[in-house]
Amino acid sequence: MIPFYSLSYQDLRKMCDQADLAPATANHLFNWYYKKRKLDFCRAHNLSSKAKQYILSSFDFALPKIHFVQESTDKTVKFLMLLHDGATVETVLIPFQGKYTLCLSSQVGCAMNCSFCYTGAQGFKRHLYTEEIIGQFLRAQIWLTEQRPADDRILNIVFMGQGEPLHNFDAVKKASEIFISQNGLSLADHKITISTSGYLPGLLRWKEDMPNVNIALSLHAATNEKRAQLIPLNRRYPLETILPIVDAIPQGKKRFVTYEYLLTSGFNDSSEDAHALGKLLQHKKAYINLIPFNPYPGSQWKRPADLQILGFKQIVESYSIPTLVRTTKGAQILAACGQLNTSSRNMQTCSHLPAQIS
Ligand code: SF4
Structure with a gap:
């Protein structure tokens, strides 16, 4: 299974083309997961059953x-x-x-x-x-x-x-x-x-x-x-x-x-x-x-x-x-700059030096 969130839009387009899916499939998927931020693609109405089958068997959508x-x-x-x-x-x-x-x-x-x-x-x-x-x-x-x-x-x-x-x-x-x-x-x-x-x-x-x-x-x-x-x-x-x-x-x-x-x-x-x-x-x-x-x-x-x-x-x-x-x-x-550390069970924390927030 390929991690879905590792793919650029171009990567996904290429894979969908190779699987002979409708050209709009990559668009629908990116839209669903990134724009609408839904996590359950099965509810996406605009995907064919062939596309859904392909997606189910090809991609891993796990998040941390x-x-x-x-x-x-x-x-x-x-x-x-x-x-x-x-x-x-x-x-x-x-x-x-x-x-x-x-x-x-x-x-x-x-x-x-x-x-x-x-x-x-x-x-x-x-x-x-x-x-x-x-x-x-x-x-x-x-x-x-x-x-x-x-x-x-x-x-x-x-x-x-x-x-x-x-x-x-x-x-x-x-x-x-x-x-x-x-x-x-x-x-x-x-x-x-x-x-x-x-x-x-x-x-x-x-x-x-x-x-x-x-x-x-x-x-x-x-x-x-x-x-x-x-x-x-x-x-x-x-x-x-x-x-x-x-x-x-x-x-x-x-x-x-x-x-x-x-x-x-x-x-x-x-x-x-x-x-x-x-x-x-x-x-x-x-x-x-x-x-x-x-x-x-x-x-x-x-x-x-x-x-x-x-x-x-x-x-x-x-x-x-x-x-x-x-x-x-x-x-x-301990979430401020230079304070991030996950080695402790107390969840001390961020490390680099955060820059402008603007
Ligand atoms: S590069 Fe950033 S995260 Fe790494 S040790 Fe230095 S300040 Fe910490």
């Missing part, structure tokens, strides 16, 4: 199961999703002005071992399949429609949950194509952001292979020396290697690269650090997200005081770079 849900008072929702092999990942719904951003995981655990990240501490288990990425979206959407029908729209997707998305390039690319397909979920490409710690093999493929979605780079320090202490991958792929490649990724009109900067007390939050960041990015089409560190049990880093954060922001803005301090959401349930 919601194993556990935690809701924060700020309306953030963290799901622990159970996958077919018993592995779990976390998916987070982040509220924003009556709509939602969905933070997706791309791997079970992560191989990058960033020192501030709760997921990194978990180690790498495996890549997610395309259908498991799409499945996180569909499950969260179904939950939202049932539980909060008045505001059930997911408008943005960020690949900032567990895992390094570019380490799982093919599955993330395919899922992004399904998200933006007019026959699929029809999300706007500029509403999807893929965040990377600077994984060079994926960055090199981006320009040719990735649909026109947004990129966010987890920067966190303006020098190699400091960055490598936060992101060990920087020793292999230093700033002078990855920044020109990120610069060369085409951005649509009015678009920019988001640079995530995790602010940790006493390490990368000084005025010198702020000036170094401003100088590094001042001539780029850049947008900076400052993310005050979200503590988790056993972490070595601390969150700076609010005054320190404000002073840092003002210095960076003096270089004419739009800068936002990210409001922490979901910290109460």
Whole structure:
């Protein structure tokens, strides 16, 4: 059986053609599952019995199961999703002005071992399949429609949950194509952001292979020396290697690269650090997200005081770079940036550094 949610519209068209089904079958199926978001195709009136028979014998429509849900008072929702092999990942719904951003995981655990990240501490288990990425979206959407029908729209997707998305390039690319397909979920490409710690093999493929979605780079320090202490991958792929490649990724009109900067007390939050960041990015089409560190049990880093954060922001803005301090959401349930970890039974949680929610 082929996982239905692993297929692009073109894949499905091809299969339907080969099975000698009516050309509209693929359209009906995508419409039924992605637009109407129904899970029982047998109720689809516009399919022939031959098509239904073919579908029943060919496709697996399994979705991840919601194993556990935690809701924060700020309306953030963290799901622990159970996958077919018993592995779990976390998916987070982040509220924003009556709509939602969905933070997706791309791997079970992560191989990058960033020192501030709760997921990194978990180690790498495996890549997610395309259908498991799409499945996180569909499950969260179904939950939202049932539980909060008045505001059930997911408008943005960020690949900032567990895992390094570019380490799982093919599955993330395919899922992004399904998200933006007019026959699929029809999300706007500029509403999807893929965040990377600077994984060079994926960055090199981006320009040719990735649909026109947004990129966010987890920067966190303006020098190699400091960055490598936060992101060990920087020793292999230093700033002078990855920044020109990120610069060369085409951005649509009015678009920019988001640079995530995790602010940790006493390490990368000084005025010198702020000036170094401003100088590094001042001539780029850049947008900076400052993310005050979200503590988790056993972490070595601390969150700076609010005054320190404000002073840092003002210095960076003096270089004419739009800068936002990210409001922490979901910290109460450990659903905030860098806090995702499914290795614990307590469902501690999200890992990458979530970017703009707009
Ligand atoms: S921050 Fe992202 S890349 Fe780094 S260990 Fe965590 S999940 Fe992996």
